[in-house]
Every structure is written in C-alpha cells, then in structure tokens.
Amino acid sequence: xxxxxxxxxxxxxxxAEVFRELGYDAASLGQIGERTSLGKGSLYHFFPGGKAxxxxxxxxxxxxxxxxxxxxxxETGEPRAAIAQMWRAVDVYFHAxxxxxxxxxxxxxxxxxxxxxxxxxxxxRWVRALESALIRGGAEPVAAAALAEEVVLGIQGALVLxxxxxxxxxxxxxxxxxxxxxGDDAPKAxxxxxxxxx
Amino acid sequence: xxxxxxxxxxxxxxxAEVFRELGYDAASLGQIGERTSLGKGSLYHFFPGGKAxxxxxxxxxxxxxxxxxxxxxxETGEPRAAIAQMWRAVDVYFHAxxxxxxxxxxxxxxxxxxxxxxxxxxxxRWVRALESALIRGGAEPVAAAALAEEVVLGIQGALVLxxxxxxxxxxxxxxxxxxxxxGDDAPKAxxxxxxxxx
DNA sequence: GTCTATATGGAGATAGAC
DNA sequence: GTCTATCTCCATATAGAC
Numbered sequence: 001x002x003x004x005x006x007x008x009x010x011x012x013x014x015x016a017e018v019f020r021e022l023g024y025d026a027a028s029l030g031q032i033g034e035r036t037s038l039g040k041g042s043l044y045h046f047f048p049g050g051k052a053x054x055x056x057x058x059x060x061x062x063x064x065x066x067x068x069x070x071x072x073x074x075e076t077g078e079p080r081a082a083i084a085q086m087w088r089a090v091d092v093y094f095h096a097x098x099x100x101x102x103x104x105x106x107x108x109x110x111x112x113x114x115x116x117x118x119x120x121x122x123x124x125r126w127v128r129a130l131e132s133a134l135i136r137g138g139a140e141p142v143a144a145a146a147l148a149e150e151v152v153l154g155i156q157g158a159l160v161l162x163x164x165x166x167x168x169x170x171x172x173x174x175x176x177x178x179x180x181x182x183g184d185d186a187p188k189a190x191x192x193x194x195x196x197x198x
Numbered sequence: 199x200x201x202x203x204x205x206x207x208x209x210x211x212x213x214a215e216v217f218r219e220l221g222y223d224a225a226s227l228g229q230i231g232e233r234t235s236l237g238k239g240s241l242y243h244f245f246p247g248g249k250a251x252x253x254x255x256x257x258x259x260x261x262x263x264x265x266x267x268x269x270x271x272x273e274t275g276e277p278r279a280a281i282a283q284m285w286r287a288v289d290v291y292f293h294a295x296x297x298x299x300x301x302x303x304x305x306x307x308x309x310x311x312x313x314x315x316x317x318x319x320x321x322x323r324w325v326r327a328l329e330s331a332l333i334r335g336g337a338e339p340v341a342a343a344a345l346a347e348e349v350v351l352g353i354q355g356a357l358v359l360x361x362x363x364x365x366x367x368x369x370x371x372x373x374x375x376x377x378x379x380x381g382d383d384a385p386k387a388x389x390x391x392x393x394x395x396x
Numbered sequence: 397g398t399c400t401a402t403a404t405g406g407a408g409a410t411a412g413a414c
Numbered sequence: 415g416t417c418t419a420t421c422t423c424c425a426t427a428t429a430g431a432c
Contacts, residue, residue, distance in 0.1 A: 109221025157355025
C-alpha cells in the first residue's frame with residue numbers, strides 16, 4: 001500500500017466540499033474519510049477537535065477566500081473595479097449556481113447555533129463591504145445600504161432556488177438582474193436584448 | 199399517567215416546527231417525541247414509515263397551506279388582491295422573518311435528494327402562480343417571469359440573511375423592497391413610526 | 397393509541413502499532 | 415502521518431403489553 005503524505009491545506013478543501021454537498025449533520029466522518037482518502041487516525045491527527053474543528057477551519061478558509069477576493073477589494077479598492085471583481089468571484093465561486101453557499105446552508109438549520117459568530121460575520125462583512133464600495137462610488141448612503149443588502153440576499157436566494165429547481169440558469173439570471181440594479185455599465189458580451197445603460 | 203389521545207392533524211404541525219428549527223438530519227425522534235409529548239410507539243403508530251414519512255407529510259401539509267393561501271389566489275383570483283394577499287400570507291407564515299422556510303432549508307443540503315419532487319414543485323408552482331397573476335394584472339410576459347422569480351428568490355434570500363445575522367428587520371426591509379418592485383400601489387402605513395401592534 | 401423495553405446499526409471519537 | 419481495532423453512545427426502528 002503506497003502511503004501518501006498529506007497536508008492540512010490539501011485536505012481542507014475536500015472536506016469543505018463534503019460539508020457543502022451534504023450539510024454539517026449528514027457529512028459523516030466516513031464520507032469525509034472516503035473523499036479525502038484518509039482514515040480516521042489521519043483525520044484526527046489533523047483535527048484533534050473532530051468534526052466541529054473541521055467545520056470551524058472550513059469556515060475560516062471560506063472567509064479567507066472572500067476577504068481576499070471580495071471584501072478587501074470592496075473595502076479599499078477602486079469601487080467600480082471592485083464590484084466588477086465581486087461579480088466574477090461570485091460566479092466562479094458558486095460554479096455558476098451549481099454549488100451551494102455552505103455558510104448560508106449552515107445558517108438555516110441547527111448548525112447555526114454551533115457556529116453563529118463566523119456565520120454572522122461572513123454576511124455582515126460582505127454587506128458592509130459592498131455598501132462601502134457603493135458609497136465611495138457615489139451612491140447615496142441610505143440607498144447604498146439597501147442595495148448592498150439586496151444584492152447579498154439575492155445571491156443567497158438565487159442559490160436556494162437554483163438548487164431547489166435543479167436549474168442553474170436561475171442563478172445567472174438573478175446575477176444579471178442584480179448587476180443591472182447596481183448599475184453595471186461595463187462593456188460585456190451581449191446575449192439577447194439588453195437595457196442600454198443610459 | 200393521564201393519557202391524552204392525539205390525532206395526526208394535531209401532531210403534524212409540531213413535527214413541522216422541529217424540522218424547521220433543526221433541519222431534517224438534526225431532528226431526532228427523541229426531539230420529536232419531546233415536542234409532541236409522544237412516545238416512539240405513538241409516533242410509529244401515526245407514521246409507520248418513520249422519520250421519512252413524517253417529513254413527506256410535513257412537506258404535503260406546507261404545500262397545502264400555500265396552495266390555499268398563496269397559489270390558488272394567484273392562479274385564479276383577482277391579480278392585485280391576490281398579490282396583496284401573498285404579501286400578508288408570507289409575512290404571517292414566516293413570522294416576519296423569525297421563521298425559516300423548511301422547504302428552502304431542505305433544498306440546501308442532502309435532504310433535497312430524498313424529497314426532490316415536493317421541493318421542486320413547491321417553488322415551481324409559486325413562481326408560475328405569481329407570474330400568472332402579474333401577467334393577468336397587465337405585466338409583459340417576459341418581465342413577469344423575471345419579476346416572479348426575483349420575488350420568490352428574494353424571499354428565500356431574506357430568510358437566509360435574517361437568520362444568519364439574527365436580525366429579522368432584514369426580512370421586513372426585503373419584503374418592502376419586493377413590494378415596491380412589483381408595484382404595490384395599495385395604500386399602506388407610511389414609513390416612519392410604525393403603528394404599534396400591542 | 398399509548399407505553400416500555402429491546403434490537404441493531406452507524407455515528408463520533410480514542411488507543412496504539414507501524 | 416497512517417492505519418486498524420475498539421469504545422461508547424445515540425440514532426432509527428421493532429415488539430408486544432396495556
């Protein structure tokens with residue numbers, strides 16, 4: 001039996017995917033072992049705190065990704081470019097609607113009570129970062145707050161509906177509507193009739 | 199020990215609430231027994247198919263409620279009145295954002311694979327019913343389809359965000375925005391100091 | 397219809413050899 | 415770091431008395 005030596009950074013994304021597909025409770029150590037090709041011994045070597053620690057670190061990993069690819073740009077970058085970057089990042093991250101938001105899924109069941117803080121902060125920072133970019137981009141503060149909330153919640157809702165209907169076109173349509181609502185006047189590939197940005 | 203004789207119609211809503219709060223996997227028969235004050239014997243008397251049957255019937259119960267209070271009016275009633283009724287029903291049903299959508303929660307984890315059809319139909323009929331009412335109300339078909347999708351997904355997203363942030367005002371704000379998007383010109387309480395309910 | 401056993405499986409977790 | 419064996423507990427589900 002050829003032994004493969006692993007690092008935590010290699011297995012964590014695999015574990016994240018299991019949680020994303022099954023949810024926290026249905027993701028058994030058996031499943032996680034299969035997907036990572038790791039025995040329980042190795043799993044507990046990396047994560048002495050067991051399943052709860054795995055979820056904690058998965059949440060932290062996701063947060064780090066969003067900080068780098070979404071929040072930081074929105075908070076400190078050029079607003080228009082940062083928002084354009086957000087649309088790209090979101091579309092890539094959620095695999096154009098075929099992948100669910102693990103944090104949103106955790107928020108909806110009993111898992112929220114176990115990981116309340118990271119879940120809260122993930123969404124709070126997203127909304128505030130987008131709000132900040134909108135304001136710096138010239139939007140009125142009150143309108144910016146409402147729009148930021150609408151966008152984040154719209155993405156989550158689109159993921160729910162896309163998965164429920166098993167139809168990822170729901171996601172791309174929703175993303176397009178939200179882009180328009182934010183006022184996306186960047187040049188893009190035209191597909192069908194499109195409201196001209198006046 | 200005073201025996202209380204129950205009917206299925208009495209216990210089903212209690213079971214629904216347990217599923218709503220915990221999700222399918224975390225809702226154990228132990229919990230369900232506590233909340234319904236029923237032993238496993240009684241539970242299996244009502245639901246020989248066990249937990250899966252309970253979830254099936256809960257889903258059917260929810261669907262029936264929405265058919266009566268939302269879908270039917272939208273499909274066959276006077277459009278403006280039916281849409282106004284939908285806003286009321288949604289606000290009441292989700293307890294102004296304090297209650298999660300069980301069907302949406304089921305859609306996000308492995309539970310979807312067990313109950314794919316009822317989940318799919320719940321959302322599909324909602325979107326189509328609203329679309330129908332919008333068209334009969336004078337909206338352009340293409341716009342109506344997009345708007346219907348936007349509303350249903352917006353409600354789901356609002357529930358996710360409200361629960362994640364533990365802030366139900368997210369839900370009321372989202373509902374108000376969606377009403378405006380649909381073009382709610384019914385007389386409504388003016389923004390500002392809300393008429394206190396108590 | 398209700399209850400109290402009880403059966404059985406799989407879950408999370410640990411120990412210790414290699 | 416990896417594995418296998420094992421522990422304990424609680425899950426779903428059943429049986430049968432009342």
